[in-house]
Amino acid sequence: MTSSASARSRQILGVLVRQYISTGEPVGSFAIAQRSALNVSSATVRHVLARLEEDGYVSQPHTSAGRVPTDRGYRFYVDQLLESRRGERTATRVEARLRKQTGTPALMDDVLTHVSHVLSHVSRHMGFAIAPPNERAVFQEIDFVPLGGAKVLVVLVARNGQLSKKVIDVGESLSSDELRQAANYLNREFVGRPLAAVREAVVEQIQQERMVYDALFARAMRLGRWSLEALPPDTALFVDGTASLLDDALHETGNVPLSTLSALLTMIEEKQRLVRILNEYINGPGPHLTTPHTHGGGADLHPTCLTVVIGTEHSTPDLRPFSLVVSTYGDGSRRGTVGIIGPTRMRYSRAIAAVDSVALAVSRVLNEGN
Numbered sequence: 001m002t003s004s005a006s007a008r009s010r011q012i013l014g015v016l017v018r019q020y021i022s023t024g025e026p027v028g029s030f031a032i033a034q035r036s037a038l039n040v041s042s043a044t045v046r047h048v049l050a051r052l053e054e055d056g057y058v059s060q061p062h063t064s065a066g067r068v069p070t071d072r073g074y075r076f077y078v079d080q081l082l083e084s085r086r087g088e089r090t091a092t093r094v095e096a097r098l099r100k101q102t103g104t105p106a107l108m109d110d111v112l113t114h115v116s117h118v119l120s121h122v123s124r125h126m127g128f129a130i131a132p133p134n135e136r137a138v139f140q141e142i143d144f145v146p147l148g149g150a151k152v153l154v155v156l157v158a159r160n161g162q163l164s165k166k167v168i169d170v171g172e173s174l175s176s177d178e179l180r181q182a183a184n185y186l187n188r189e190f191v192g193r194p195l196a197a198v199r200e201a202v203v204e205q206i207q208q209e210r211m212v213y214d215a216l217f218a219r220a221m222r223l224g225r226w227s228l229e230a231l232p233p234d235t236a237l238f239v240d241g242t243a244s245l246l247d248d249a250l251h252e253t254g255n256v257p258l259s260t261l262s263a264l265l266t267m268i269e270e271k272q273r274l275v276r277i278l279n280e281y282i283n284g285p286g287p288h289l290t291t292p293h294t295h296g297g298g299a300d301l302h303p304t305c306l307t308v309v310i311g312t313e314h315s316t317p318d319l320r321p322f323s324l325v326v327s328t329y330g331d332g333s334r335r336g337t338v339g340i341i342g343p344t345r346m347r348y349s350r351a352i353a354a355v356d357s358v359a360l361a362v363s364r365v366l367n368e369g370n
Contacts (some may be wrong), residue, residue: 008038010080012048013057017069017077021345026066071311071344074323078308078348090353094118094361102365108132111365112238115338115358120241122354125342128268129362130275131236132334139190139198144179144223152179154227158195168226174219182220190224199228237271245341263318264341277316278326278337281307306356311344325351327359329366338362 015036019027029045036045049067052058057073060066069077097118102110112129119127138158145153150171156164190198202224245261267274282305306327314320323346326339338359340351 028066074310090357091360095364098365116238116240123340123351125244126241129238130337132336182223185220186224325355327355329359329362
């Protein structure tokens with residue numbers, strides 16, 4: 001909505017969005033005239049709604065029906081919410097609850113499991129929390145065991161003792177000595193580095209021309225690439241309330257196809273795809289609200305970056321029937337994500353307040369031991 005739009009148009013659109021979110025039914029001019037504080041007639045409201053429809057903020061499902069907000073109308077409403085001042089009272093209550101449930105110092109998994117439940121409970125939609133990448137996955141040692149033919153067992157040990165095993169096909173028969181030399185090279189080169197950084201380094205080095213002249217180096221890099229690609233993702237995703245998505249699909253006006261719901265659940269199971277999409281939203285252009293916070297004596301926490309993506313604004317078709325409210329959390333060195341996924345007709349004010357306060361509370365709790 002342009003800056004020249006009247007305050008009356010803005011207020012009428014706000015009343016319509018709130019009423020539609022509450023009832024799920026098209027909103028008529030009479031209902032808006034009764035609920036707004038503008039003291040205007042139904043005829044005046046109808047005129048304003050006609051202009052809003054021309055501008056793409058509302059639509060009329062049927063000729064005789066009232067109006068419903070479009071994604072553009074939701075965007076205007078949400079932008080007004082994001083511009084309003086946010087308090088920290090709720091974050092303080094959530095912080096106290098997290099400390100009571102998880103103890104001090106808090107373990108990451110305990111905190112995020114509880115957080116996903118809190119977000120789902122408050123919003124009545126699906127809540128999720130994503131751990132900072134590579135929280136535990138630091139390269140310690142890799143070993144290759146020949147299984148016969150071109151099959152090789154990869155054994156990867158992370159710094160905390162976590163063990164991962166995977167069988168890969170290397171496309172050629174390699175001796176135990178060749179595999180041991182490749183493992184020794186990778187261990188010397190990458191010990192102590194996060195797995196994501198190791199993956200990037202292997203891809204970068206394997207593209208360098210010097211691998212052509214060094215058979216050992218080339219073999220080690222190929223084995224490293226195949227091994228790290230084959231291992232499970234190292235980002236932990238905590239989800240609560242997936243059943244709410246089914247309820248949303250069944251009760252939302254203009255039902256969300258079950259095929260779309262299935263695609264979304266598959267994306268959650270894939271984990272890394274959802275993480276990549278969320279990072280694109282947070283790091284890319286778009287409507288964000290970034291707020292720096294301090295903890296206790298004034299130590300800076302990672303600023304929370306709150307983002308709302310509505311319906312057709314999603315870059316992937318699987319998510320377009322839904323809206324997403326997401327925020328980062330951190331303690332100055334690590335950054336993770338918390339958020340809510342629900343229908344476009346979600347209670348944005350409640351969802352934004354919940355995600356914002358939880359992100360700040362998690363930052364404070366995790367900062368306790370730093």
